[in-house]
Amino acid sequence: MEKAYFRFRKMINYANRSLNHKFIQVLLCFYLAFLPGTILAGIYDADSKSSTDLTELNIRDLMEIEITTGSRKSQTIANTAAAAFVITQEDIRRSGVTSIAEALRMVPGLQVAKIDANKWAISSRGFNSRYSNKLLVLMDGRTLYSPLFSGVFWDIQDTLLEDIDRIEVIRGPGAALWGANAVNGVINIITKNTKDTTGSLISTGAGKEERGFINFRSGDTLGKNAHYRIFGKYSDRDESKFVSGHDAADDWDTCTLGFRTDWNPTAADSFMFEGNSYRVDAGQTITIESLTAPYSNTFNEVAKSDGVNFLSRWNRTLSNKSDIKLQIYYDRTRQQQPVLNITRDTYDLDFQHRFIPWEKHEIIWGLGYRIIDDDIESSFMISVDPASRTDDLLSVFIQDNITIVQDYLRLTLGTKFEHNDYSGFEFQPNIRALWTPDKQNSIWASFSKAVRTPSRVEHDSRTNLNVIPPGVFPNTSGLPMIVSTFSNDDFKSETLYAYEIGYRNQISETLSMDIAAFYNKYENLRSSDLDYTSAYSEDSPLPPHMVVPIILRNETQGHTYGIEASAEWKPLLWWKIKPAYSFLHMNLTESIGSSTVETLETSAPKHQFSFRSYMNLPMDLELDLWLRYVDDLRTFNIDSYCMIDARLGWKPTNNLELSIAGQNIFDSQHAEFKEDFMDFATTEVERTFYLKITWFF
């Protein structure tokens, strides 16, 4: 009880602190100074000048007319020339997941592994790690990708799951549209438009690992054509267990507050504005090295993260053949841990224009500009130089969607040009073809080049991985020996050439399938070789010690290939089945000197299988099951595992939903991943269950 009260107080204090945030004050000033901007609202009385007289038509003809919003066709998955998968709101709700990261487990082609209770390793088509750098993740257009280490810190990416409309996952390079770092995939988390979230909801629950959580949201209309919502969520999660069965220290709690508004002043314009602020305290067991006895120290500590972000977007239909989109956002994140403190501000402006210049061509082009401003406080473990840095990123992209034969064959040519402060200019072309022989089948193929640009750590840092005490093998000197990774000013971008092909078939109204295959050829992948014979002595910091350098280079190359398949079947009116399967093979080699060495592909399971079943039972009951199999990770000594989740939901009235969900039901605990870099103790995923009540009003 006391504990809950203190946490509540913390939440209020946190809310107060953020309001004092300097940025908010600046923003308020600008807003007040620009009240005239609201006058623009008055100007929006515009009328489209087209003069079609529909009253000349009879009712039968009127019924045949299709309403399309200009040239923005809503491309359904069937028409996408890429390996796309959509996680719907129903999938999120009925899978019983309590975080976005967990929901990603159902996507074929993604490797999703829990490192500990608050850390995840998520990637697409291989190369998984906590810092997997070949996957771009966006929330409503805002990048969640951290340019420090590369990768996404999943513990801080949270929003009200009930207000997520869908999560679109594209495996394969989305570089031409999304830019560098969308090498192996793009994940787009899309929240619902506020006009679909009017009304309020409160959901709360507790369980074994989910010690407690409470979510609320309230939405309403604002004037004639605007809607808004505000939401808050708080959750407290328990620690998991070490392999030994002992309790770990990876418990964590998170608090998020946010809002969103949408406004459609005219038929041609729509505005969206959203903001979020969050605070996360994540526990972990960490090992810190030092140059004096006992040389390494393992202890529990709490990593604190907090941040605030605002995003605004304007879509305007210029004519029935063209529309534009302008988006701007500001994102501040702060992470505090013993090994590193980082504060980062991101300012991003993005413009896109879609138009039809001449028949059969649909062109989308865009400009983007981003400033990333960071401030890093180093420690003995990781030192970054310069400590503070402002980088900018300029990008231009263009894509032409050519209809070669109407409704039959389509070709898309696109490319993105970028300039960044680490590797200079990057060029990422791509070509896709889509063949739709009939309404039911579609076949697509693509070839792309994509690039993963160097991260700050690969360019500007030194990481002391390990201290080998004097006399301990292989340290034959009388001094302590540090194994350090040194970044490389000449670290190049990693390059991918991807060949993909896929087939979709809507076999019947109740059965559809989707299969994709790919062959990826990689060059200039990051390599690190460790050579004890090149050790040298160093005096600072004291005491004097030896250093074994690992220099990061781009000497790894190779290829990967795989297949991903999924299907959706409704054998009975009340029963839906969604199986998915993926296969991945990786073959990488590293050139050391004049020889090549086979590198162990450590991070990808060869086979993965997921099977979901949703049953609507009488008496407003829902029974949902999810079976998952993930192959072993041999080098980490992680065994293959099979995980079964189940959920029973009950909707006794229109505005009340109760559910009980169990995860990892038939296994008390299992390991999923081990992260090598920055030694966090790995814990195992436990069996758990929780109860949840949701009330709509």
Added chain:
Amino acid sequence: MAYRAIKYIFLFILSLMISVLIPISGSYGSEASTMESKLKAAFIYNFAKFVEWPASTDNAATNQLFVIGILGYNQVAKELMAIEDKTVKGKKLSVKTLSNTKQMRDCHVIFISASEQNNLTGILTTIKHKEILTISDMINFTEKGGIIGLVKVENKIRFDINLKAAEESGLKIRSDLLSLAREINH
């Protein structure tokens, strides 16, 4: 590089876009695209051709004009006003925005916009048994007692008819319109 200045420019543009969000002028907008509203207006205009009003000499005005009344304001009203010069059943079309119940009785057709859904029961009670064709695009209009409800189904317009409500209002709907309806409530 003058990052500081650029950052302030960013924040300025962001706040500009935010400030544009507050509609102070109360400018009316649309709940659907202009195309959709034009389409609905065309449907309403056409429905009149398929419905028979009993001959009535109660209102001199209604003998000369075919009156479509609008409750609440929306884009469809705007589109209907644009076709005011047309003729329906030999009478000149007149589109009026309604502000009180007395005006409601003078209408042949009343289009009720979705914004009036909270007052719907009151509205329908007032005009019950008056020969007025009620049309709306709000959700579940026919279930709530309206006569013709417009719905958007996969980007095309469809309509539902509540025959019982039509009979209670003394209106006859021709069978060829009924055959095109999506759903008919008896």
